[in-house]
Amino acid sequence: MPDSLAEAGPAPTLLREDAAGVATLILNRPHARNGLSVALLDALAASLRDIAADEAVRCVVIAAEGPVFCAGHDLKEITAHFADPDGGRAFFADSMARCADVMQAVPALPQPVIAAVEGLATAAGCQLAAACDMILASETASFCTPGVDIGLFCSTPAVALSRAVPRKAAMEMLLTGEAIGAEEARRIGLVNRVVPAGALRAEAAALAARIAGRSALAVRLGKRSFYRQAGLPLAEAYEVAAAAMVSNLLAEDAAEGIGALLERRTPQWRHR
Numbered sequence: 001m002p003d004s005l006a007e008a009g010p011a012p013t014l015l016r017e018d019a020a021g022v023a024t025l026i027l028n029r030p031h032a033r034n035g036l037s038v039a040l041l042d043a044l045a046a047s048l049r050d051i052a053a054d055e056a057v058r059c060v061v062i063a064a065e066g067p068v069f070c071a072g073h074d075l076k077e078i079t080a081h082f083a084d085p086d087g088g089r090a091f092f093a094d095s096m097a098r099c100a101d102v103m104q105a106v107p108a109l110p111q112p113v114i115a116a117v118e119g120l121a122t123a124a125g126c127q128l129a130a131a132c133d134m135i136l137a138s139e140t141a142s143f144c145t146p147g148v149d150i151g152l153f154c155s156t157p158a159v160a161l162s163r164a165v166p167r168k169a170a171m172e173m174l175l176t177g178e179a180i181g182a183e184e185a186r187r188i189g190l191v192n193r194v195v196p197a198g199a200l201r202a203e204a205a206a207l208a209a210r211i212a213g214r215s216a217l218a219v220r221l222g223k224r225s226f227y228r229q230a231g232l233p234l235a236e237a238y239e240v241a242a243a244a245m246v247s248n249l250l251a252e253d254a255a256e257g258i259g260a261l262l263e264r265r266t267p268q269w270r271h272r
Helices: 038-052 075-079 089-108 124-131 146-150 155-164 167-176 182-187 200-212 216-230 234-249 252-263
Strands: 003-006 012-019 022-027 059-064 068-070 113-117 120-122 134-138 142-144 193-195
Touching: 012 038, 022 038, 022 200, 038 089, 059 068, 059 200, 068 124, 075 089, 089 124, 089 155, 113 124, 113 200, 120 124, 124 142, 124 155, 134 182, 134 200, 142 182, 146 167, 155 167, 182 193, 193 200, 216 234, 216 252
Parallel strands: 022 059, 059 113, 068 120, 113 134, 120 142, 134 193
Antiparallel strands: 003 012, 012 022
C-alpha cells in the first residue's frame, strides 16, 4: 500500500509510493484539477523534507491523478478570502510564501526530480513542472500560464518558467496565456521527452530507475553544483564546479567508478 499524507477529509491530497530507490509523489485532488490548495502545498513541503533526509531515495517523480496534472492555485480557496477584513492580503501572502517554499525545495532537494505531466499543467502547475530537474510529458500534455486571461499575471510561475526556457519564449507564454503542446514545449526546452499516451508513468519510472542506479553521492554533488554555478559569472561558475569535482574525486565512488571502467566491470557503488 502506498504511504500517504492526508488533509482534513476522507481523501489524501498527496500519495507517496516507494520502489527500488524511487519515490513517486502523486497529486491526488482530481476533483479540483489537482489545484495547489494550502493543504496540498503543506503535504508537498512535508514530503520533500522527508525525502531530503531519506538516503534510501535516489530519485523522485512527481505525477498526478486524473486528466489534469495541476491547474495551479486553488481559485475557489483564494476567492473565499476576498471577503476577509483585509481583502485576503494575509492569506494571499501566506499561500504565496508556502508555494515559493515548495518551488525552491524541488531544485534544492538532493535527489533529482522528474515531473511526469499528463494533461494540462497551468499557472502554478506549470511552475511546479518547470521547477523540476526534468519533465517527461505525455503527447497529450499542454502547458500554459494564463493568468493574464483573468487579470492576474503569472508572476510567480514566471520565476521557474524563465529559468527553464529562453526569456522570449517565457514572455510569450506569460503575455498571451496561450497553451503550448508537448512537442512545442520540448522544442523550447521546457520538456525533455514526449511519451506516447498511456506510457508516461512507465517511462518516468524507467528514467528514474536509471538515475537511481548511479552513485547517489555523485548525483547529489552534481545537482547541487549545477544549480550553484548556473547563475554565476563564468569565472565564479568554474570555481564552484572545480570545487565540486575535487570533492567528487576524493569520494570512494569515484575511485570505484574509475577502477571499474579501467577494469571493464560493473561498478559497485557505496554511495560515499
